[in-house]
Amino acid sequence: MRKTAAKLLAVAALATSLATVAAGTSVADPASLPNSQDIVGVGSDTTQAVLNQLSTDYNATLTDPNAPHLYSWDAIPTGTITTKSGATPITRPNGSGAGITALNGNTSATVDFARSSRARQATDPATDDFIALAKDAVTWSAVNGGHAPAKLSAAQLNAIYACTTTNWTQIDPTLPSATIHPILPQAASGTRSFFLGAIGNPTLGSCVVTGPQENEGVDPLLLNDVDAVFPYSVAHYLGQTVGGHSTPADSVGNLTLRNIYVSPTLTLVPVTNNVITTNFANSSFGRVVYNVVRDAEWTATDAHGTALRAIFGPDGWICNDAVANADLKSYGFLPTPACGTAY
Amino acid sequence: MSRISARLVAAGAAAVLSLTALSGAAAADTAPVTATGNAVINESNTFLQSAAGNGVVIIPLPQATPSYDSTTGFSASFPVAGASVNLAGYYGNVQLGGSLLFIDFATGKSVTFKQIAFSADDWRVTGVPAGGTTPVPLLKPAGVVRTTKSGTTQTLSASDLKVDANGAQFLDTQLNTTFFTSGQSVGSLSLTVVNG
Numbered sequence: 001m002r003k004t005a006a007k008l009l010a011v012a013a014l015a016t017s018l019a020t021v022a023a024g025t026s027v028a029d030p031a032s033l034p035n036s037q038d039i040v041g042v043g044s045d046t047t048q049a050v051l052n053q054l055s056t057d058y059n060a061t062l063t064d065p066n067a068p069h070l071y072s073w074d075a076i077p078t079g080t081i082t083t084k085s086g087a088t089p090i091t092r093p094n095g096s097g098a099g100i101t102a103l104n105g106n107t108s109a110t111v112d113f114a115r116s117s118r119a120r121q122a123t124d125p126a127t128d129d130f131i132a133l134a135k136d137a138v139t140w141s142a143v144n145g146g147h148a149p150a151k152l153s154a155a156q157l158n159a160i161y162a163c164t165t166t167n168w169t170q171i172d173p174t175l176p177s178a179t180i181h182p183i184l185p186q187a188a189s190g191t192r193s194f195f196l197g198a199i200g201n202p203t204l205g206s207c208v209v210t211g212p213q214e215n216e217g218v219d220p221l222l223l224n225d226v227d228a229v230f231p232y233s234v235a236h237y238l239g240q241t242v243g244g245h246s247t248p249a250d251s252v253g254n255l256t257l258r259n260i261y262v263s264p265t266l267t268l269v270p271v272t273n274n275v276i277t278t279n280f281a282n283s284s285f286g287r288v289v290y291n292v293v294r295d296a297e298w299t300a301t302d303a304h305g306t307a308l309r310a311i312f313g314p315d316g317w318i319c320n321d322a323v324a325n326a327d328l329k330s331y332g333f334l335p336t337p338a339c340g341t342a343y
Numbered sequence: 344m345s346r347i348s349a350r351l352v353a354a355g356a357a358a359v360l361s362l363t364a365l366s367g368a369a370a371a372d373t374a375p376v377t378a379t380g381n382a383v384i385n386e387s388n389t390f391l392q393s394a395a396g397n398g399v400v401i402i403p404l405p406q407a408t409p410s411y412d413s414t415t416g417f418s419a420s421f422p423v424a425g426a427s428v429n430l431a432g433y434y435g436n437v438q439l440g441g442s443l444l445f446i447d448f449a450t451g452k453s454v455t456f457k458q459i460a461f462s463a464d465d466w467r468v469t470g471v472p473a474g475g476t477t478p479v480p481l482l483k484p485a486g487v488v489r490t491t492k493s494g495t496t497q498t499l500s501a502s503d504l505k506v507d508a509n510g511a512q513f514l515d516t517q518l519n520t521t522f523f524t525s526g527q528s529v530g531s532l533s534l535t536v537v538n539g
Binding site: 129132281282286288299309313315336337340341342343 | 429431432433434463464465466467483484485486487488489490491499
């Protein structure tokens, strides 16, 4: 039964994978060096693809070549990048945490915003504003047809990542007797940070393997591991499958999203009708994704502040334009009327 | 002249407020969970003067508390009557005590909204028109909008507050006016919710 459910989800995803395509073709890193006045971001893997699309579509609206354009640098590959004209070369930030660190370690001459799939943490400077982009959720995933059940509770996931539950039979005696492989994305991943918080911040056990790029089920550690458990952005999954925004590297592989058991009468299902389920998004597994900016620049009345708000603000392009709204949906995110709110 | 207009509006509001307090006709009729705090809706002097010039007056009714400042304009403080909300997660609802009376003296029409609330799902200040059951989205936080959370206290502040498109259409229809428009700047919003 559990295998059937997982297969149905995979089939549904494949069947609709070509149904929805965003307006233009997004690009990865900027095709040419952005100008110094352009608005340039780094950071999260989860939102890099949608930011690429939003950049393409926002820039298409501009008629003045000297107007601040929007650009976004991907989280990978590793190496040094020069983000815009006159910028200080930096190590390419991979993930929300690394992006926020780059934002705070540089000026707007190098980084204007950090993509973040996690909310503000106590260690983040009060001088940063987390500007809401859209809603997402994170659930766990497993290989289609593998040993994992269709649902796990937060407590069971906590025990798996604490390595106190190590065999599927500890979850359910009817499951195959096989060792569970809890896997996490790299340490600066916002999805990793959020997921661990959602399951109660377990003390990670020695059985946990860290390594794959987040939201990429084609990593060799995940592709055919029938015992793997791996957190996954629901929006990114929908973008890859339903939205058709998948590349050979940025792909779900054989992973399917799994449910969160809450009680005998409530199991949270991450996706309904190819959209993040509302009660899943409004649970502890739901999250808001952000673009992080410097508060002094966000509230400034100069051209830079005006440009930031014109793109990310409540009255800005992303929060109000129909094309931007379609982009967010195409990449699996839930647009929110609170878009542009600072946290 | 503009200051006088604003003062007249404030004075009118106070007068109507007294009458309504006596009648006790404007109590919220929701059954909220325990929470305290307040929502302060500010109407800027610019909006007040524009509204007054068009014969439109907006009057907060009990348990809302009005105040006026010559610099910042007219404010109405609505007590939080209950809340099940995650402001930073953008879902849930905050029920507010008090009502809002909109009058157009030019047309002689009026409409009262009860069950004033802040819907975090819709990110709007809403109200249920008297005699109705469905909330109407009235005002949308705009400008620099900020949420915070510290312990059991959640806040929302907005440097601007704009008229919702559906709200504008509803008000114009009810008041038989064309004064309200989508995106019209009203003032600002400050909301504090303390869960009990």
